[in-house]
Amino acid sequence: MRVFFKKNFWIIFLQDLLLLSFCYYIAYWLRFDGSLTPATQRMIMATILPLLGIKLTCFVSFDLYRGMWRYVGIKDLINVIKASVSGSLLFVAYLAIFYHFSGISRGALFADSVFTIVFIGGSRLLIRLYYQRDHNFFDEIIFWRKAQKEATKVLIIGTGNLAVSLLREIRDERKLNFWVKGFVDTKSNHTGMKIQGVPILGALKTIPQLVVYYCIESILIADTGLKAKEIAAIIQSCDGLGVRFKVIQSLSEMIVNNVADNLRDIKVEDLLEREQISLDMQIVRAEIENQTVLITGAGGSIGSELARQIHGFNPRKLILLDNAETPLYQIDMELKSREGTTEIIPCIGDVRSRRGLDRIFHKFKPQFVYHAAAYKHVPMMELSPLDAVNNNIIGTFKLASVASKHQVSKFVLISTDKAVRPTSIMGTTKRIAEMVVQSLNGNGTRFVVVRFGNVLGSNGSVVPLFQRQIASGGPVTVTHPEVTRYFMTIPEAVMLVLQAGSIGKGGELFLLDMGEQVKILDLARNMIRLAGLVPDRDIKIEFTGLRAGEKLYEELLIDGEGVLDTAYEKIKVCNNANGFDEKMLYDALEQFNLLLKDSKDNEAVIEVMKKLVPAFHQDTDIHNQRTAKNFISVAPHSRFDFEETVH
Numbered sequence: 001m002r003v004f005f006k007k008n009f010w011i012i013f014l015q016d017l018l019l020l021s022f023c024y025y026i027a028y029w030l031r032f033d034g035s036l037t038p039a040t041q042r043m044i045m046a047t048i049l050p051l052l053g054i055k056l057t058c059f060v061s062f063d064l065y066r067g068m069w070r071y072v073g074i075k076d077l078i079n080v081i082k083a084s085v086s087g088s089l090l091f092v093a094y095l096a097i098f099y100h101f102s103g104i105s106r107g108a109l110f111a112d113s114v115f116t117i118v119f120i121g122g123s124r125l126l127i128r129l130y131y132q133r134d135h136n137f138f139d140e141i142i143f144w145r146k147a148q149k150e151a152t153k154v155l156i157i158g159t160g161n162l163a164v165s166l167l168r169e170i171r172d173e174r175k176l177n178f179w180v181k182g183f184v185d186t187k188s189n190h191t192g193m194k195i196q197g198v199p200i201l202g203a204l205k206t207i208p209q210l211v212v213y214y215c216i217e218s219i220l221i222a223d224t225g226l227k228a229k230e231i232a233a234i235i236q237s238c239d240g241l242g243v244r245f246k247v248i249q250s251l252s253e254m255i256v257n258n259v260a261d262n263l264r265d266i267k268v269e270d271l272l273e274r275e276q277i278s279l280d281m282q283i284v285r286a287e288i289e290n291q292t293v294l295i296t297g298a299g300g301s302i303g304s305e306l307a308r309q310i311h312g313f314n315p316r317k318l319i320l321l322d323n324a325e326t327p328l329y330q331i332d333m334e335l336k337s338r339e340g341t342t343e344i345i346p347c348i349g350d351v352r353s354r355r356g357l358d359r360i361f362h363k364f365k366p367q368f369v370y371h372a373a374a375y376k377h378v379p380m381m382e383l384s385p386l387d388a389v390n391n392n393i394i395g396t397f398k399l400a401s402v403a404s405k406h407q408v409s410k411f412v413l414i415s416t417d418k419a420v421r422p423t424s425i426m427g428t429t430k431r432i433a434e435m436v437v438q439s440l441n442g443n444g445t446r447f448v449v450v451r452f453g454n455v456l457g458s459n460g461s462v463v464p465l466f467q468r469q470i471a472s473g474g475p476v477t478v479t480h481p482e483v484t485r486y487f488m489t490i491p492e493a494v495m496l497v498l499q500a501g502s503i504g505k506g507g508e509l510f511l512l513d514m515g516e517q518v519k520i521l522d523l524a525r526n527m528i529r530l531a532g533l534v535p536d537r538d539i540k541i542e543f544t545g546l547r548a549g550e551k552l553y554e555e556l557l558i559d560g561e562g563v564l565d566t567a568y569e570k571i572k573v574c575n576n577a578n579g580f581d582e583k584m585l586y587d588a589l590e591q592f593n594l595l596l597k598d599s600k601d602n603e604a605v606i607e608v609m610k611k612l613v614p615a616f617h618q619d620t621d622i623h624n625q626r627t628a629k630n631f632i633s634v635a636p637h638s639r640f641d642f643e644e645t646v647h
C-alpha cells in the first residue's frame with residue numbers, strides 16, 4: 001500500500017489515465033476516418049469510465065506502479081503487455097455483458113488494445129531514455145558542449161555483464177560525470193558492434209591508439225576474467241599517455257553498493273597473479289571460538305592481522321603481546337572499537353623474559369599461541385647476530401617451553417622461506433627456531449610451524465619503501481635487476497596460517513604455496529606507472545647491489561622431496577624437516593646461552609649456527625662489514641634457566 005503514498009505513483013497513474021483515454025478515443029477516430037457520429041461519441045463517453053477502471057485495476061494488480069522505470073527492462077515490458085492484454089479482454093467481456101456489443105466497433109477495440117501496449121510501454125521506455133540520455137542521440141546534441149567541457153572521457157574494458165552494468169550505472173549516476181566513449185573487447189573481436197548505443201572500439205592491443213584518438217582520460221577495467229599480467233600489460237602500453245586507471249570490483253559488490261563506491265584505483269596486488277584462496281574456516285572457528293588465544297608480535301604486520309582475523313572467530317580472550325608500545329596500542333584500539341564479546345588484553349612484554357611470560361600464562365591460561373614476534377630484517381641481523389639469536393632462537397625457546405609447561409593446547413610458530421638453505425643470520429635463526437619448537441612437540445602441547453614467503457606491504461617491505469620513494473620523486477632503489485620474491489597479501493597469508501594451524505596435529509612443518517615469484521624490477525616499474533608516471537623518464541630506477549645475506553630468489557621447496565599435499569591446495573606439509581639431531585640442538589642452545597651471557601662474540605655465535613645448520617653459508621665480506629661497522633649489541637641478554645626448560 002505504501003506505493004500509493006509516493007508522488008511518482010500519482011504522476012505515472014495520471015499519465016496512464018490520460019494515455020488510456022487518448023488511445024480509446026483515437027482508436028475510434030481512426031476507425032471512422034476522423035468523423036465520429038453523436039451516437040458513437042455518446043457511446044465512448046458512456047464506456048470510458050469502465051474502461052479506465054478495468055485497465056487501471058489490471059495495471060495495479062500487475063505491479064506496473066512498483067517498478068523503477070528508469071531501469072525498465074524486457075521483463076517490465078512483458079508485464080506491460082500482459083497487463084494491457086488482460087485489461088482489454090476484461091473490457092471486451094464487460095461490453096459483451098452490458099452492451100451485447102451493440103454500437104461497439106470490434107476494429108476500434110482491437111486498435112485500442114494495440115495502442116495501449118504501444119503507448120503505455122513506450123512511455124516507460126521514454127522514462128528510461130530520459131535518465132540515460134548521456135549517450136543517446138538527442139543527448140549527444142543537447143549535452144555535447146557540457147560533456148566535452150566537463151565530463152571525463154572514459155573507455156570501459158570488457159563487454160560482459162559487469163561492463164554493461166557499469167555503463168548503466170554511469171548513465172544513471174550523472175554526478176560521476178563520465179562520458180563513455182566506447183568499450184574495448186577483451187575476448188572475441190566484436191569491434192564495430194554497439195552495446196546500448198555505445199560502440200565497441202577495438203581489442204586490447206588497440207588501447208593506446210584509442211586513448212590518443214578519443215582523448216581518453218580514464219580507463220575503467222570491468223572484466224574480472226582479465227589476468228594480472230594482462231592488466232599490467234595494458235598499463236604498460238599506456239606509458240606516457242597520462243591516462244588514469246580504475247578497476248571495478250565485481251558485479252555482486254555493485255549490486256550492494258553503487259558504482260562510485262566500487263570503482264577504485266588499481267592496487268599493486270591487482271598486477272600480481274594470485275589465485276582466489278578458498279578455505280574451510282569452520283574448522284578454525286570450531287577450534288578458536290570461546291578459547292583464550294595469545295599472539296606474540298601482535299603489533300607487527302603478521303601479528304596484527306592474526307589478531308584481526310582471530311577476533312572474527314570470537315575467542316573468549318585475546319591476549320596481545322608485544323614489546324613495542326605504539327603498534328600494540330594501535331591494534332588494541334582497533335579491536336576494542338569492533339563489536340563482539342571477546343575480551344582484548346594488551347600485554348607489553350618480551351618473549352625473552354621467561355618470568356614475564358610465566359606470569360602471563362599463569363594469569364590468563366591461553367589454550368592457543370601464535371608466535372609472530374621476531375627480528376626479521378635480514379641486513380640488520382647480519383650486523384647483530386647475537387641479537388638475532390637472542391630474540392629469534394632463545395625468545396622462541398623460552399616462549400615454547402613456558403607454553404609447554406602451562407599445557408597450552410596448540411602453538412603455531414610463524415616462520416619464513418628465508419629459513420630454507422639459509423644465506424643469512426636471520427634465516428638461520430628462524431630455521432633453528434623451527435627445530436626448537438619441533439623438539440618440544442609431544443609433551444602435551446602440539447607444536448606446528450608454518451613457513452611462507454614475503455607478504456605485500458608488511459612493515460619495512462619493498463612496497464611501502466617504493467611508495468615513499470615514488471612520492472618523493474625517486475629514485476626507486478632495486479638491489480638487483482634479476483631479484484625475485486614471492487608475494488602474497490597479508491590477509492591471504494594469515495588466512496592460510498590459521499587454516500594450516502587448525503589441521504596441524506603436532507610436529508608438522510607447513511609450507512604455503514605463494515604462487516609465482518615476482519621480479520622486483522617489474523614491481524617497481526608497475527608501481528611507478530600506477531602513480532601516473534613513466535619509469536626511467538619521470539622516476540629513475542637505481543640498482544644498489546644485493547644486500548648482506550640477501551638471496552637473488554627465495555626457495556620454499558614446495559615441489560621438493562618429502563613435500564606432501566594436504567586437503568587444502570595452497571597448504572603443503574614437509575615430512576622430512578625433523579631430520580636434525582636434538583642433542584646437537586640442545587648443545588647449541590647451551591653454547592648460545594654462554595656466548596650471550598659472557599663473551600658476546602658474534603663470530604663464535606655464527607660458528608655454532610653453522611654447525612647446527614650446515615646448509616647455512618654466508619657471503620665472505622659480511623664478516624668484514626660487521627667488524628668494520630664496529631656494531632655492538634646493547635640489548636639485555638638474560639641467561640635463561642636451561643635446566644628448568646628442557647624436558
Ligand SMILES: NC(=O)c1ccc[n+]([C@@H]2O[C@H](COP(=O)([O-])OP(=O)(O)OC[C@H]3O[C@@H](n4cnc5c(N)ncnc54)[C@H](O)[C@@H]3O)[C@@H](O)[C@H]2O)c1
Nearest residue numbers: 297299300301302322323324350351373374454455458459
Ligand atoms: N613480513 C613478511 O613478509 C613475512 C613473510 C614470511 C614470514 N614472516 C615472519 O613473520 C614474523 C613476523 O613478521 P612481521 O612482518 O609481522 O614483522 P614486524 O616487524 O612487523 O612484527 C614483529 C613484531 O614483533 C615484535 N617483537 C619483536 N621482538 C619481540 C620480543 N622479543 N618480544 C615481544 N615482541 C617482539 C615487534 O615489536 C613487532 O611488533 C617474522 O618471524 C617473519 O620472519 C614475515
